[in-house]
Amino acid sequence: MSHGKQFTPYTYTTGPMAGWKVVFVLEELGLTYESVYLVFDKLEHESPEYTKLNPNGRIPALVDHKNGDFVIWESDAILLYLVDKYDTEKRLTVTDEKERYSLIQWLFFQASGQGPYFGQAVPSAIERYRKEVLRVFSVLESVLSKQEWLVGGKPTIADFSFISWNHVAINFAVKDYADVQKDYPALFSWHQKLVSRDSVKRVFAIQESLNKH
Template identity: 60%
Template sequence: MSHEKQFTLYTNVGGPNGWKVAFVLEELGLTYESIYLDLNAGEHKKPEFTKYNPNGRIPVLIDHENSDFVLWESVAILLYLVDKYDTEKKLTVTDDSEKYRLIQWLFFQSSGQGPYFGQYFWFRDHHHEKVPSAHERYRNEIARVWGVLESVLSKQDWLVGGKLTVADMALIVWNESANNALQGEGLSLDQFPAVLAWHKKLMARGAVKKTYAIRKALQV
């Protein structure tokens, strides 16, 4: 079967993890078709999807120009894209030591930022009962993660290699969502000036603005 676009991206409108893949696809000028799964309807648990990802989570990327190679877990996808298709090293680094620092930050995103920020939204919006202690715990974890970023970005412009990389781009969506959600709780990126300046640079990029415009149109 032939495909008009090189990639198929299985994703979701509301969830953040597919959008960070879309940012990188856009930055690298790669062509892709997005298929938006309805998580409330359980589409991510159906055999049509779990044949690609047995874990039943988005995103999944299929590379049609590489024998329909299938990959899941968003940071693994980001590494695949830059290793295979970022020939100009636009979003990655060349030095081996710096590459491991890049991977370090991607692990920080996937094990530190994503789960804690996600649990904040779960207990705020979806849990069957209000659990104030859980809400407070994960709100405090957001502040902690932003503090970690502030300690680094107050000394340098980017997380690794003195340049924009996928390490920076992986953190955009959760930071934007949390910043918007926490304005009424006395916590925002305004309290972390270096993180705020860095985040604004990321949000101003053409690929990011284009992707957010797509997301906004789909949310209407």
């Protein structure tokens, strides 16, 4: 079976979801892809067709057709695969050993500290989860007040991994609970620099068009 695009990412159409961070990086690296959007309400993520790709039955998963239809799942593992194999100029990753482990550290923090809690605050305004969102913001603020980016003095996949949930939290989940721009100025500035990138704007445009239907 031939594929016009190199990659097939599997994700959902709605919500920030982990699948979108993969698309941010595909766009940023200029890699060609055609997304498959699973319908959550129809439990398509639990179908035999999909669980053959991802036995965990969650999004995202990515198929690399130019690497023998290699399949990888778990969003941050996908990001590492993409930069290790296809970011030849090392634009979104780092080469220094210590910085590489710092990058992996931030990916783990995003996966364990941001994703599970930020998701619980959308759309339900549950106070304890909002407090956890602000705790994560405080961690990021403490670092970003001293440096522009998380690792290596440039935007990397560590930064990109935070975009989706931060965007929802800043604009919706904690909008009436905290003045993010005032209380977390370094985080807010960092986020604005990320969402102003052309690659991220393209992905937001895709999300908007999908959610109109």
